[in-house]
Amino acid sequence: MGRGRTNKIRLSAEQRQHLEALSRNGHAPVKKILHARVLIMSDEGEYGQQRWNDQQIGAALGLHRNSVARIRSSFLEQGEQAALNRKPRQTPPVPQKLDGEKQAHLIAICCSPPPDGRTRWTMKLLVDELKARSIVTQIGRETVRCTLKKTNCARGKSSVTVFPNAMRHAL
Structure with missing residues (x-):
């Protein structure tokens, strides 16, 4: 999952611009910024400047290579919002005592x-x-x-x- 890259990300110019703006503004949650940086570094399209593998991205951002692969596959399967945002909880952590x-x-x-x-x-x-x-x-x-x-x-x-x-x- 983490070593060889079977799924490649090709970001459009506006997607890349949006992710770069998100990673630079400093107003988003840290995880969102980190995931945006992973997607930018994983870009292999015409706007991607350097070819990074999962090991290098993980070392540069302080993540495990499997986390990098999971973020990338989430982007490819479910889209940009799923890769950047946390999944909302279906049930609260503690159920209500009084319904x-x-x-x-x-x-x-x-x-x-x-x-x-x-x-x-x-x-x-x-x-x-x-x-x-x-x-x-x-x-x-x-x-x-x-x-x-x-x-x-x-x-x-x-x-x-x-x-x-x-x-x-x-x-």
């Missing part, structure tokens, strides 16, 4: 009257209530706080709706 249904339960608890002897729901009381109702097995106060902050829910206040701004705009 839509569980958030609805949390909001319903928050809008209900607080327990006896309390004037409002605290984060600890909400966490304990979620666990007591078996909505979740384990959850932290910060997760509950962030969820309530997203919904503009005020703990313990009697309001017509959880989303007061939505009602004001609807009128």
